[in-house]
Amino acid sequence: MKLNIAVLAGDGIGPEIVAQAQKVINAVATKFNHEISYTPALVGATAIDQVGDPYPEATHQICMDSDAVLFGAIGDPKFDNDPKAKVRPEQGLLAMRKKLGLYANIRPVATFPSLLDKSPLRKDIVEGADLLVVRELTGGIYFGEKGRSEDLKKAFDTCTYTTDEIERILKLAFAYAAKRNKRLTIVDKANVLATSRLWRETAQAMEPDYKDIEVDYMFVDNAAMQLIQWPKKFDVMVTENMFGDILSDEASVITGSLGLLPSASVGVHTSVFEPIHGSYPQAAGKNIANPVATVLSAAMLLESFDLLEEAELIRQAVNKSLEQGIVTEDISKEKPYKTSQVGDWLASYITG
Numbered sequence: 001m002k003l004n005i006a007v008l009a010g011d012g013i014g015p016e017i018v019a020q021a022q023k024v025i026n027a028v029a030t031k032f033n034h035e036i037s038y039t040p041a042l043v044g045a046t047a048i049d050q051v052g053d054p055y056p057e058a059t060h061q062i063c064m065d066s067d068a069v070l071f072g073a074i075g076d077p078k079f080d081n082d083p084k085a086k087v088r089p090e091q092g093l094l095a096m097r098k099k100l101g102l103y104a105n106i107r108p109v110a111t112f113p114s115l116l117d118k119s120p121l122r123k124d125i126v127e128g129a130d131l132l133v134v135r136e137l138t139g140g141i142y143f144g145e146k147g148r149s150e151d152l153k154k155a156f157d158t159c160t161y162t163t164d165e166i167e168r169i170l171k172l173a174f175a176y177a178a179k180r181n182k183r184l185t186i187v188d189k190a191n192v193l194a195t196s197r198l199w200r201e202t203a204q205a206m207e208p209d210y211k212d213i214e215v216d217y218m219f220v221d222n223a224a225m226q227l228i229q230w231p232k233k234f235d236v237m238v239t240e241n242m243f244g245d246i247l248s249d250e251a252s253v254i255t256g257s258l259g260l261l262p263s264a265s266v267g268v269h270t271s272v273f274e275p276i277h278g279s280y281p282q283a284a285g286k287n288i289a290n291p292v293a294t295v296l297s298a299a300m301l302l303e304s305f306d307l308l309e310e311a312e313l314i315r316q317a318v319n320k321s322l323e324q325g326i327v328t329e330d331i332s333k334e335k336p337y338k339t340s341q342v343g344d345w346l347a348s349y350i351t352g
């Protein structure tokens, strides 16, 4: 197969982790005879510094013209620590999601058998946990009207959802539940928020079309607790943008590190494959960040083109590396491997 992948490495650890995912894709391409080409493009703080725009039109065109996008991370402390900055790296990520129509972010969370003792949660709690967070990605408070009063003493962010937006993400979540264990948890704050009540009303209206799916509704505060108290009770969890953002970072604790969780952002135009974590600026340039989340995102990318054997081989390589202790310092303080060493090991396992 021929694939043209847009590569948006971004900021902080972005370039280091994306380079490992590319090594792994290249190894798979060699083994299975695929022709992969990459088109790099600017995003985030790097793009602001170079061209003054966190998601330049040229980058958008490259994404639109690609078969898929491999994304690293964006964000830089020089913006995080300047609340008055007019343009921010995160606007680039949000603009990309909006312009590419990426309304769903699929975040699988499953424990790795060899890492059960790496979670701060008890082994009997996390063993066998396997859930899917379906996060709405182009609506809600991240995209609503926001502003400051003239005297600067008041600020606001608005959370808006339409039934169309809710229906399309719920449809996808029901479909995932149908393919998995037929349980769907809809997470909201319907006891307080009007948008959540619209989510609940819309979901209730859809339920009769999915009679074989067991649906339950849970308030987000309760969900935050149950997720780490009884992670195994969840199959598919669907929720709005900000709740999904927060709950999926929380869910990474089940697996042992935020550096392990991949995601696929899908929707109208091309799809973007990205780790769930951010640019981890403290690690930038040190070759210590865990590349596994990005490598597993690459596996999701290949899977989206029905390259199932290829994706499975990447997952097998990752499992083997974890079993054999070829891991970065977030997993093993005693004998940490460098980011690039993990990438090299995975690539050579794949090519055999």
Ligand SMILES: NC(=O)C1=CN([C@@H]2O[C@H](COP(=O)(O)OP(=O)(O)OC[C@H]3O[C@@H](n4cnc5c(N)ncnc54)[C@H](O)[C@@H]3O)[C@@H](O)[C@H]2O)C=CC1
Pocket: 013, 017, 072, 073, 074, 075, 076, 077, 080, 090, 093, 257, 258, 259, 274, 275, 276, 277, 278, 279, 280, 281, 282, 288, 289, 290, 291, 293, 330
């Ligand atoms: N999708 C994206 O590009 C995202 C960007 N950000 C941005 O990233 C910057 C840093 O944000 P933070 O809140 O510190 O979140 P972060 O996800 O970058 O890091 C939080 C913590 O998670 C751990 N971690 C994250 N990625 C890791 C990896 N690959 N290997 C090992 N450990 C890892 C580290 O302990 C780190 O201190 C900010 O500018 C933020 O806006 C945050 C989240 C997502």
Ligand SMILES: CC(C)CC(=O)C(=O)O
Pocket: 090, 093, 142, 245, 276, 277
């Ligand atoms: C800038 C944020 C919206 C990014 C983030 O935290 C995420 O997508 O997980």
Ligand SMILES: [Mg+2]
Pocket: 245, 246, 249, 276, 277
């Ligand atoms: Mg996040």
